[in-house]
Amino acid sequence: xVMTGEDRVAHTEASDFNLASYLEEKKQLVETALxxxxxITRPEKIYEAMRYSLLAGGKRLRPILCLTTCExxxxxxxxxxxxxxxxxxxxxxxxxxxxxxxxxxxxYRRGKLTNHKVYGQDIAIxxxxxxxxxxxxxxxxxxxxxxxxxxxxxxxxxxxxxxxxGLVGGQVLDLESEGKSDVTVETLKFIHxxxxxxxxxxxxxxxxxxxxxxxxxxxxxxxYAQNIGLAFQIVDDILDITASTKELGKTAGKDQKAQxxxxxxxxxxxxxxxxxxxxxDDAIAQLKPYNRGAEPxxxxxxxxVARKN
Ligand code: GRG
Numbered sequence: 001x002v003m004t005g006e007d008r009v010a011h012t013e014a015s016d017f018n019l020a021s022y023l024e025e026k027k028q029l030v031e032t033a034l035x036x037x038x039x040i041t042r043p044e045k046i047y048e049a050m051r052y053s054l055l056a057g058g059k060r061l062r063p064i065l066c067l068t069t070c071e072x073x074x075x076x077x078x079x080x081x082x083x084x085x086x087x088x089x090x091x092x093x094x095x096x097x098x099x100x101x102x103x104x105x106x107x108y109r110r111g112k113l114t115n116h117k118v119y120g121q122d123i124a125i126x127x128x129x130x131x132x133x134x135x136x137x138x139x140x141x142x143x144x145x146x147x148x149x150x151x152x153x154x155x156x157x158x159x160x161x162x163x164x165x166g167l168v169g170g171q172v173l174d175l176e177s178e179g180k181s182d183v184t185v186e187t188l189k190f191i192h193x194x195x196x197x198x199x200x201x202x203x204x205x206x207x208x209x210x211x212x213x214x215x216x217x218x219x220x221x222x223x224y225a226q227n228i229g230l231a232f233q234i235v236d237d238i239l240d241i242t243a244s245t246k247e248l249g250k251t252a253g254k255d256q257k258a259q260x261x262x263x264x265x266x267x268x269x270x271x272x273x274x275x276x277x278x279x280x281d282d283a284i285a286q287l288k289p290y291n292r293g294a295e296p297x298x299x300x301x302x303x304x305v306a307r308k309n
Pocket of ligand 1: 167
């Protein structure tokens with residue numbers, strides 16, 4: 001019998017683990033922490049713009065991954081929650097900038113008007129900048145009970161992830177590839193590893209580092225994350241074709257309109273789905289030594305291919 005993505009998620013739930021309630025519980029923790037992280041002060045406009053996008057919903061996958069790996073490696077919430085919030089601040093800033101007319105030019109994100117549509121491009125750029133710098137301040141000032149060398153490692157990894165070696169580099173190659181008909185799978189992989197995979201990998205690995213995980217565990221979790229990162233983007237490309245604007249909370253069908261090379265445009269939908277599932281199977285194989293402790297990471301990997309937005 002061939003299992004669909006949703007069958008696989010249900011299968012995980014049948015094995016005693018309820019992903020939906022796990023995600024909901026962690027999401028609530030993150031929502032409350034994010035809300036408390038950023039009170040409005042003077043000049044009110046910039047804090048309001050930052051909060052508008054930071055508290056606009058979203059799956060909160062990156063912070064949840066960080067909390068989950070920290071817990072798996074024996075760490076506590078006070079060790080990982082500030083980094084989890086910082087990951088969401090960085091992710092949110094990247095969405096604000098990605099939506100700008102100079103980049104992907106979208107009017108909707110997470111089912112709401114984009115930041116620049118509400119506050120104007122000037123404030124949207126500044127809100128992104130302010131969220132990015134606050135993320136680093138927040139990790140450095142709020143993290144508790146973490147070995148300082150490990151904390152420094154996490155801060156360095158966050159810096160590398162957002163810069164030219166990560167999100168910015170991936171975005172530049174993405175912009176350069178738009179409208180080109182000769183984009184190779186290798187270039188596409190480079191774009192997605194940097195634009196999407198890097199932050200997901202840092203989310204997974206930073207939780208483990210904060211908990212003081214051993215190098216072999218960090219290596220294993222890195223491989224898990226690289227696989228789910230690429231699968232996440234393949235599914236994103238598929239959803240851009242198959243899901244509606246309402247389901248996505250952002251404009252659907254944009255890749256084709258912008259003549260973007262995507263996995264489905266190179267491989268077709270069916271092969272793209274197969275490739276995403278193969279990556280998820282590889283990711284799950286990395287979790288074998290952790291037995292039942294790895295149920296959440298396993299279920300999250302399955303959720304990534306089964307998701308509808
Ligand atoms: C980081 C300095 C700096 C600049 C940003 C714009 C840019 C450079 C990079 C683009 C990064 C980007 C938007 C990548 C796409 C990642 C992606 C698949 C986003 C969707 O993530 P979900 O589905 O969204 O987790 P939610 O809304 O659920 O959080």
